[in-house]
Amino acid sequence: MPGFNAPRRRLLAAAGAGLAVAAFGRAARADTTTLRIGVTAGPHAQILEAVRNVAARRGLALKIVEFSDYITPNVALDAGDLQANSYQHRPFLDQQIKDRGYRIEAVGETVTFPLGIYSRRWKRWQDVPTGARVAIQNDPTNGGRSLLLLQEAGVIRLREGVGLLPTLRDVADNPHKLRFVEIEAAQAPRVLDDVDAAAVNTNFALPAGLNPGRDALLLENPKGPYVNLIAVRGVDRDKPWVRTLVESYRSDEVKAFILAKFDGAVLASW
Structure with missing residues (x-):
């Protein structure tokens, strides 16, 4: 019965093509x-x-x-x-x-x-005078991070074995006689007019118009x-x-x- 078989063959061919497309779609997924x-x-x-x-x-x-x-x-x-x-x-x-x-x-x-050390008074860290007032954060993670940055830059020396959470009590050598002021981290940009320099986290620096790559006197190593x-x-x-x-x-x-x-x-x- 050609009149029946031809449509049937076309239907089967279409179904086969549909299955092939579906199989391809599953394979792609x-x-x-x-x-x-x-x-x-x-x-x-x-x-x-x-x-x-x-x-x-x-x-x-x-x-x-x-x-x-x-x-x-x-x-x-x-x-x-x-x-x-x-x-x-x-x-x-x-x-x-x-x-x-x-x-x-x-x-x-x-x-x-990166955490940075910023100043409104000085353009380079080399210009920061002996006895300068430097603000750091008063919480262990950020304050310790700031001290480690200062040690990395050769500004201070911390006692051995302090790990990642040093405090001011761990400063073993302070040759420039820096006077540290502990503050809330969020206040750091606001005290820049009152101190020689301040450690500022990036999330607080950016809203204050400070760019770490452009404005920081000292900046953390990105591989730290x-x-x-x-x-x-x-x-x-x-x-x-x-x-x-x-x-x-x-x-x-x-x-x-x-x-x-x-x-x-x-x-x-x-």
């Missing part, structure tokens, strides 16, 4: 890995947008999840609600693991939001202990997508984006 990565709002999220474009070309689809605090991204990662996060530096992650027992590991370095990290669960650290994610982040394209977007306020670690 199978070649793309999708993962949820947590970041804090602001520069971290902006950088991840650039990373997402690079990763997509390498078969990795990133769903960026923004958080407004520093605690929840690790909670979500440890619980498996995220596959990775990118927002914290090593000292913070180590303390979180110690305090909360997270099974999280760092797998790659990203960027630094406060470089930010990509973190994943320990059980995932050897999965192929981890390497793709890290390499996508640490790409020339993303580095160029950071330089153009932040003009030295955020420093790539590679």
Whole structure:
């Protein structure tokens, strides 16, 4: 019955073509890995947008999840609600693991939001006089970070073995007889008119019109202990997508984006 068989053959051919297209679509989707990565709002999220474009070309689809605090991204990662996060530096992650027992590991370095020493009175650190008043933060993490920066610059010497949380009691040598004033970190830009110099975190420097790359007399090394990290669960650290994610982040394209977007306020670690 030719009148019946011909349409049937056409129907079967169309069905076969449809199955082939569906199979191809499934195969294409199978070649793309999708993962949820947590970041804090602001520069971290902006950088991840650039990373997402690079990763997509390498078969990795990133769903960026923004958080407004520093605690929840690790909670979500440890619980498996995220596959990775990118927002914290090593000292913070180590303390979180110690305090909360997270099974999280760092797998790659990203960027630094450098702490700097600023002044409205002096253009170069060499011009800061003996006996100058220098404001540093009164909390252990940031105050210690400022002292480490001053030691790195050869301004002071700390006693051996102080780790990442030195205090003024740990200053073993102060040859320039600097007079330290401890203040709340958020107040640092506001006291610049009252002291010779002040240590200012980048998140407080930028709103005050200070650019670390342009205005800081002293600036942290981007490869120091406060470089930010990509973190994943320990059980995932050897999965192929981890390497793709890290390499996508640490790409020339993303580095160029950071330089153009932040003009030295955020420093790539590679």
